[in-house]
Amino acid sequence: MEGYPFKSINSLDMEPVASMYHNITIHYIRQTIYRKVIFTEPIAPFQCIDLGALGVGATGALTNIPNLEMYDGELGQWRWYPLDNAQVRLYLPSTGSKQDLKNIQPPIDPTIVSTNPSLNMTEFFVWQDNRPAVQAIAGLALNAVRIIAKGYRFMTLALYPHTWEEKQMVKRLASEKGMTGKLTLSQEKDLMEELVAERRVASVDVWASALGGSSVTRA
């Protein structure tokens, strides 16, 4: 299956991580959510938040971005840049430092549009209303700190077998398990998720959070 995160390397393009009827595995902190994409559409660049004015040398408050929340059952694939001359750190959710290293959390500033025109290095995913948060650092006084985001919206459904191949794979797994008779929808869903988890059916994996944030202990 085509599509994986951060794909655009040498072009200005941003590709959707999955297409219609592709399977998608969403990791959110310690949850794994298996879904099937049924609709996708692009979201052109827009201002998702204005963090407001900042004084010289000020570090702003960690601020949620409600405008990047998705409907229930929907996934957002986002790339972004600050329009104003600030360094901005990303959190996803607000308790989890995104793009975090052992000794530093590298911020993104407006020069990202020339150093990484496809913005693929800014990419992150939002599952439902698990919104990101940002924090800005101003070197000089700023009248506004505007964040521009662009990306794709994916509407998803629970992971039932859809294609002929998937239905055959579900039947085969049911047979391996000695399950007889007509499978219930719930059983089909469980078997499909098991097939995806075991990599017997293709699915795109995305992380819709920081790596566990503060919930993961690292030495």
Place this chain on the structure above:
Amino acid sequence: MTNALLEGRRVPGPVVNLALAAAANATAIYTRPTAYVGTTSAILRKILVRANAVGAAVWLQIGTGVAGAFANLIPPVRVMDNLDGEWQEVELPAVEAFATITAFPTTLPAGSLDVQIEVEERRG
């Protein structure tokens, strides 16, 4: 051809009125940010000066530091009364300041100077 990975961001300084001569009165015309993650430096890219020094031509010194610690970034530029003093990127050496950029007129017979610069701000 420039490499985008090496380019900084263009930032204008404020319009600063220099009303006093001598290095002791050197005034910040671009304040180097220290709050950013990484080390910030500034490359002088444009200078715009308006002389209010009636009937006079004066030397404008641009550098870093104040008083005895002042060090020129570029040679002093001559500013003529009642004329725009403009220096563009192609006319300026690409000196990089790792400190706040300051300026002062060597002498100032009467009036003052209004100065504004644009820098290319580079961050580590």
